[in-house]
Amino acid sequence: MKSDLPRLMREHDLDALVILGPDGLGAANTAFTYFTGATHVTNGTIVVKQTDSVPYLIHSTMERDEAAKTGMNLVNVADYRMPEIVKQVNGDRLAARVEFTRRLFKDIGVDGRVGFYGLDSVGASFAFLDALSREEFVEVVTEYENDILSEARKTKDADEVALIRQACRLTADVIETTRDFLRAHRVVDETLLKQDGQPLTVGDVKAFIRREEAAAGLEDPGFIFSIGRDAGVPHSSGTPGDLIRLGQTIVYDIFPRLPGSYHADITRTWCLGYAPDEIQAAYELVMQVHDTLAKAFNTERFTHEFQDMACDLFEAHGHKTIRQDLGLTNGYIHSLGHSFGLAVHEAPTMGMRGVRPDERMQVGTVMTNEPGLYYPDKGWGIRVEDDYWCNLAGEFECLTDVDRSLVIPM
Amino acid sequence: MKSDLPRLMREHDLDALVILGPDGLGAANTAFTYFTGATHVTNGTIVVKQTDSVPYLIHSTMERDEAAKTGMNLVNVADYRMPEIVKQVNGDRLAARVEFTRRLFKDIGVDGRVGFYGLDSVGASFAFLDALSREEFVEVVTEYENDILSEARKTKDADEVALIRQACRLTADVIETTRDFLRAHRVVDETLLKQDGQPLTVGDVKAFIRREEAAAGLEDPGFIFSIGRDAGVPHSSGTPGDLIRLGQTIVYDIFPRLPGSYHADITRTWCLGYAPDEIQAAYELVMQVHDTLAKAFNTERFTHEFQDMACDLFEAHGHKTIRQDLGLTNGYIHSLGHSFGLAVHEAPTMGMRGVRPDERMQVGTVMTNEPGLYYPDKGWGIRVEDDYWCNLAGEFECLTDVDRSLVIPM
Numbered sequence: 001m002k003s004d005l006p007r008l009m010r011e012h013d014l015d016a017l018v019i020l021g022p023d024g025l026g027a028a029n030t031a032f033t034y035f036t037g038a039t040h041v042t043n044g045t046i047v048v049k050q051t052d053s054v055p056y057l058i059h060s061t062m063e064r065d066e067a068a069k070t071g072m073n074l075v076n077v078a079d080y081r082m083p084e085i086v087k088q089v090n091g092d093r094l095a096a097r098v099e100f101t102r103r104l105f106k107d108i109g110v111d112g113r114v115g116f117y118g119l120d121s122v123g124a125s126f127a128f129l130d131a132l133s134r135e136e137f138v139e140v141v142t143e144y145e146n147d148i149l150s151e152a153r154k155t156k157d158a159d160e161v162a163l164i165r166q167a168c169r170l171t172a173d174v175i176e177t178t179r180d181f182l183r184a185h186r187v188v189d190e191t192l193l194k195q196d197g198q199p200l201t202v203g204d205v206k207a208f209i210r211r212e213e214a215a216a217g218l219e220d221p222g223f224i225f226s227i228g229r230d231a232g233v234p235h236s237s238g239t240p241g242d243l244i245r246l247g248q249t250i251v252y253d254i255f256p257r258l259p260g261s262y263h264a265d266i267t268r269t270w271c272l273g274y275a276p277d278e279i280q281a282a283y284e285l286v287m288q289v290h291d292t293l294a295k296a297f298n299t300e301r302f303t304h305e306f307q308d309m310a311c312d313l314f315e316a317h318g319h320k321t322i323r324q325d326l327g328l329t330n331g332y333i334h335s336l337g338h339s340f341g342l343a344v345h346e347a348p349t350m351g352m353r354g355v356r357p358d359e360r361m362q363v364g365t366v367m368t369n370e371p372g373l374y375y376p377d378k379g380w381g382i383r384v385e386d387d388y389w390c391n392l393a394g395e396f397e398c399l400t401d402v403d404r405s406l407v408i409p410m
Numbered sequence: 411m412k413s414d415l416p417r418l419m420r421e422h423d424l425d426a427l428v429i430l431g432p433d434g435l436g437a438a439n440t441a442f443t444y445f446t447g448a449t450h451v452t453n454g455t456i457v458v459k460q461t462d463s464v465p466y467l468i469h470s471t472m473e474r475d476e477a478a479k480t481g482m483n484l485v486n487v488a489d490y491r492m493p494e495i496v497k498q499v500n501g502d503r504l505a506a507r508v509e510f511t512r513r514l515f516k517d518i519g520v521d522g523r524v525g526f527y528g529l530d531s532v533g534a535s536f537a538f539l540d541a542l543s544r545e546e547f548v549e550v551v552t553e554y555e556n557d558i559l560s561e562a563r564k565t566k567d568a569d570e571v572a573l574i575r576q577a578c579r580l581t582a583d584v585i586e587t588t589r590d591f592l593r594a595h596r597v598v599d600e601t602l603l604k605q606d607g608q609p610l611t612v613g614d615v616k617a618f619i620r621r622e623e624a625a626a627g628l629e630d631p632g633f634i635f636s637i638g639r640d641a642g643v644p645h646s647s648g649t650p651g652d653l654i655r656l657g658q659t660i661v662y663d664i665f666p667r668l669p670g671s672y673h674a675d676i677t678r679t680w681c682l683g684y685a686p687d688e689i690q691a692a693y694e695l696v697m698q699v700h701d702t703l704a705k706a707f708n709t710e711r712f713t714h715e716f717q718d719m720a721c722d723l724f725e726a727h728g729h730k731t732i733r734q735d736l737g738l739t740n741g742y743i744h745s746l747g748h749s750f751g752l753a754v755h756e757a758p759t760m761g762m763r764g765v766r767p768d769e770r771m772q773v774g775t776v777m778t779n780e781p782g783l784y785y786p787d788k789g790w791g792i793r794v795e796d797d798y799w800c801n802l803a804g805e806f807e808c809l810t811d812v813d814r815s816l817v818i819p820m
Contacts, residue, residue, distance in 0.1 A: 122535040124557070
């Protein structure tokens with residue numbers, strides 16, 4: 001969590017962190033919003049010094065109001081007169097940026113080992129950091145993984161979880177409202193019809209869900225609402241023209257965020273009217289795996305051991321699993337779960353042994369639990385996903401509260 | 411435009427482009443969506459070879475359906491058995507990624523000079539490209555600016571502009587609906603009241619706008635709806651608790667996109683009921699600058715010459731401008747315009763002489779025209795923004811059609 005940063009900076013021997021925040025990335029630049037919060041700062045640079053408790057925000061004049069809301073130490077980039085610097089270095093804008101960085105670091109007292117974070121175009125940022133690393137005034141530090149920010153963000157504090165809880169509550173409301181919306185339709189020949197007599201489509205339902213998210217004040221990064229065969233392909237987002245028919249599985253995986261802030265991540269599988277026996281049995285197995293794993297969650301085992309436990313259970317019931325075949329398309333074909341926060345996928349994950357051999361959950365971990373079974377050729381898929389937090393007492397609390405019934409009576 | 415890529419690759423002597431598409435970046439990774447379109451591929455890698463007309467998409471098994479919709483050559487990353495590669499290099503995941511890249515490039519016939527694009531964490535991507543650049547099988551090319559993709563994206567073809575037009579049309583509808591929504595309120599003591607007698611706030615209007623965007627099928631990356639003093643600070647997004655009062659300027663700057671696709675960018679300034687004389691006069695000047703510049707747009711002059719023309723006009727009427735003082739907060743304090751497309755801000759821009767001394771508009775350029783005046787201490791700001799395209803006949807067409815009246819009668 002954020003309070004770990006001073007310790008992590010000392011351990012990684014970093015004098016400062018620089019978080020780049022180029023224009024237009026919005027909530028995608030989670031390393032940047034980790035510090036600015038939901039404040040609408042659209043671009044800038046953040047500098048965190050080991051010796052100062054409050055970070056610096058280098059911002060534009062146009063955004064001085066939004067910048068002030070962050071409570072950070074403010075530096076207006078206009079004070080550095082970039083056009084003059086560009087002129088001094090004969091129009092070489094890369095050299096100008098290096099020179100600007102030199103002056104900035106001098107003014108706010110940054111030197112030594114500096115780690116670079118945030119999102120940027122890979123070519124442009126490589127060229128910038130490569131040029132900077134040839135300068136004397138700073139030692140550029142980059143980490144391929146397990147960098148300080150990912151490390152800090154592996155655990156969430158109570159303030160962060162309060163926001164995740166709020167996102168989960170609002171998302172649960174959207175899910176319940178979607179169910180009510182479906183139930184309100186009449187059924188002819190096992191097909192849901194709209195008031196005008198036309199069949200209800202996946203596209204219609206998705207438009208309804210988007211409006212409900214907006215009404216709830218949630219930002220929508222996309223969601224999955226797929227039926228039948230599409231439900232059998234985990235990341236198929238659904239075919240707009242598909243009809244909503246009884247007895248088919250609907251996989252509804254929705255992961256919106258509070259504006260510029262924390263996500264929820266919830267999946268429900270529904271059959272309208274009735275569920276065929278095969279699907280009912282498979283659903284009960286998925287829920288058995290789900291409940292068994294939720295009870296098993298602890299901070300002692302490696303995360304891949306939970307994935308192994310899920311594979312054991314599915315294989316014992318005759319299903320193929322991803323640990324037998326990485327390219328599997330029928331059976332249990334993905335990871336058991338992943339952390340999330342400002343991003344939908346964060347570390348740690350609960351995936352295959354060998355990919356992350358040494359990862360454990362710990363106090364503060366937020367984790368999804370989302371076993372599933374997929375048989376696209378038979379025309380169905382099932383996934384049920386809830387979110388858990390290992391609270392400060394070391395107990396795994398469920399953050400999501402949405403009815404788990406497979407069948408929605410029509 | 412995209413059809414320029416083969417020529418640009420030859421000119422930059424690049425054998426291939428690699429566009430990184432890490433998980434979770436969505437529409438923010440515009441270099442990636444430039445190739446995938448609005449298809450919901452959430453992660454992968456794109457390789458564009460100079461010798462092949464169809465790019466390659468390296469995707470996960472879970473996303474095989476979405477990947478297939480792109481029409482690209484498909485490579486399933488599962489075929490490379492990453493956990494086995496990780497094991498072979500003793501758990502070093504950076505080395506494993508380099509080894510995976512070696513095998514991939516061999517299989518799809520990539521060697522020589524390869525440019526790297528797309529968004530990624532700057533630290534991780536630097537470490538990866540740095541490791542890759544020490545290998546024999548590829549020459550890593552990075553460009554700080556004027557890279558191939560930015561260069562191609564400086565101009566838009568008719569297909570892209572059809573999408574921008576559609577976004578502009580839907581956005582215009584949202585703006586008109588917002589005006590109708592405001593007009594439907596009753597006024598007591600110059601303040602708009604809701605049906606329950608409570609005053610209407612900026613927060614209420616913003617919630618309405620978000621619902622309208624969702625209903626129109628537009629994705630909302632945030633927008634500006636600010637009144638009074640906040641309208642005097644160009645990028646203030648507005649204070650939720652502010653009341654909607656007559657005779658105050660409202661700056662309404664809205665730039666949503668078609669889902670995962672192209673943006674619109676439109677600003678209107680409104681005064682409800684009436685406009686004070688000072689504001690009316692300033693508005694007429696802003697519109698005079700707007701119209702003069704729209705007529706002046708051509709592909710011969712440097713873009714900063716249009717900014718100079720706008721500064722000339724404002725200064726002639728006694729306003730200070732940003733070319734006199736980069737940190738200016740009262741007067742004309744920003745650039746005249748910028749291009750946009752998959753991102754809200756793209757090259758070229760029409761900013762200060764000296765920052766981009768050699769940039770011109772050309773056939774295919776999409777450009778905003780958005781002069782404004784800002785006096786936060788007097789409690790007002792004005793900006794009017796429309797979008798133009800230099801069509802294939804070399805004429806500047808206006809893409810936006812929204813009433814420009816300052817005063818909304820109540």
